Amino acid sequence: MIMKIAVLPGDGIGPEIIAQARRVLDVLKSDGLKIELEEAPIGGAGYDAYGQPYPEVTQKLAREADAVLLGAVGGPQYDNLDRPLRPERGLLAIRKDLNLFANLRPAILYPELANASTLKPEVVSGLDIMIVRELTGDIYFGQPRGIRVNDKGEREGFNTMLYSESEIRRIAHVAFGIAQKRQKKLCSVDKANVLETTEFWKEIFIDVAKEYPDVELSHMYVDNAAMQLVRNPKQFDVMVTGNIFGDILSDEASMLTGSIGMLPSASLDANNKGLYEPSHGSAPDIAGKNLANPLATILSTAMMLRYTFGQEEAAVRIENAVKTVLKQGYRTGDIFEEGCEKVSCSGMGDAVVAAL
Amino acid sequence: MIMKIAVLPGDGIGPEIIAQARRVLDVLKSDGLKIELEEAPIGGAGYDAYGQPYPEVTQKLAREADAVLLGAVGGPQYDNLDRPLRPERGLLAIRKDLNLFANLRPAILYPELANASTLKPEVVSGLDIMIVRELTGDIYFGQPRGIRVNDKGEREGFNTMLYSESEIRRIAHVAFGIAQKRQKKLCSVDKANVLETTEFWKEIFIDVAKEYPDVELSHMYVDNAAMQLVRNPKQFDVMVTGNIFGDILSDEASMLTGSIGMLPSASLDANNKGLYEPSHGSAPDIAGKNLANPLATILSTAMMLRYTFGQEEAAVRIENAVKTVLKQGYRTGDIFEEGCEKVSCSGMGDAVVAAL
């Protein structure tokens, strides 16, 4: 099998972190994996090259590939573009275009980086949460939407939160499947006391749960979930929720670790085709300075090998190499602490390649 | 001036914490403040007495009063009631009925309780954030909403996020006004990169800002705000946002203190009529056991005196009494730590009354 990977470096630190991830893939390639990589622009880079954040060349490449590896999108130079041309539109468009409805965002605390957290060690040590966020529905894409003049002649902004039964069922199956492979605890987050959309969500989850008797399903209101992540995050194994609540809670959860530069993500379709990207953003302030942390992107390639290509062994090999470099004391600026060795983005790439 | 206060104890620990707040008001009364208190049921208690979570007697009382003091609503015995009869419907109904669009939720860390936080002391010491949450608009009340069968014959749940210009303007003025009296920093939280409703929100805030040149307005995406509250909460002075984001972020912020039993809240209309309640819930597990922390409710009466009645002196007197009992080492179970004196709900009331 040839693994066709579309590589979309994007903006800001995107190109530098992607370059290090490519070096990792090159090692696996030279060790026998059949990997084919091709690059195209997305986000601001897409706009610069073709006037569109998700240009046709990129669409074509992404559709034909088995998996997509993405750096990051966005930058201040694009802030004043019209809404449909902005970098993040490229991200939303590729998610929808490829039907990547299941976003997996692990929040893992690496023991070596425990100090980076703003939370007390006893609260976060050993933290390992998987957040499953629905990614192609909800108020992100719901119609109607816009800014209009209402009956009273007043302007108003409006959006539609919306989930159909099939959309909820398919994300539920993904979430239950993941919980089965972990601690078998699934917490579905909703606001069923106020929003009918999520009342319906909860109903469908309770129904799907019948097919997974080995998984313990619980329900939590989103406001309480935001509290519980701070109060006692280790109570969670897998958390599943809709697009907008997932956007908020997955960022909150990742920040509990204090080292968001370490956190990968996967966005999957129904056939495990996926887009893989670091959870952090494009960090325009340090772009081009060889300072960025490439580990989240490198760990994203591990997720890719696991989820899209079923190459568990190669995935674990990458993850172990990352653990090794942390043990060896290599740190980029974002996770640096006294007594460790500060390395550049490419220096971290060197260390990972060596550890492989 | 006679201050007419509607007292709605509600469910769970509501009655016991309200009883202690009443004792505090009794002290002020005997010292000369003209206070008139009358009680009525709300939430589950409303349902038990009149078959409605916001019964007519309660509506009448609340409308005629200058301010409302509320305990808490909700309990497991009401979980299977039809949606319109559930306790939290009473809360949503009274907010809308009285037009209480401005919800003020301070997140303050009391130095004596610094250990209660799950965050490191240096991250939260001195924390003092005011969250201003719009409370009568947004997806909470937007129409259309429900669960329907769509064109494809499939069921779907849907809700409408909606903000009109006047709704945004009036909450903006409240938020800017509060920031003016504090550190003059206002952070408006939106998801303007995805949701037109909040793009419009941002536009109006930028416009209103012209009237408050002394306040520094910033904007932050809601996902980033959820992260920044964990990473560095002390960067915030006043945070303002819509109903649903405010629901999530205010709970997250209050949990940063680790002592949500200490946090009051106010919900105001355009004329400073207000509903005051503790930020915590009805805690059915400890209800009726004289274990609850009455301080958030007592501090809610202080907010009432300040915001509705303009009695700054009386408000500060209550707040100082609370600080005194903390210094004296009195603690209810929720904030107890070794070396302090554990007291009951009424025991804490005794201490506050003595300190007054």
Ligand SMILES: CC(C)[C@H](C(=O)O)[C@@H](O)C(=O)O
């Ligand atoms: C950039 C933005 C549109 C995006 C989102 O809200 O989904 C981002 O926050 C994310 O979580 O990937």
Ligand SMILES: CC(C)[C@H](C(=O)O)[C@@H](O)C(=O)O
């Ligand atoms: C009980 C519920 C309807 C309510 C809300 O969502 O507003 C509560 O969470 C709150 O914040 O006061």
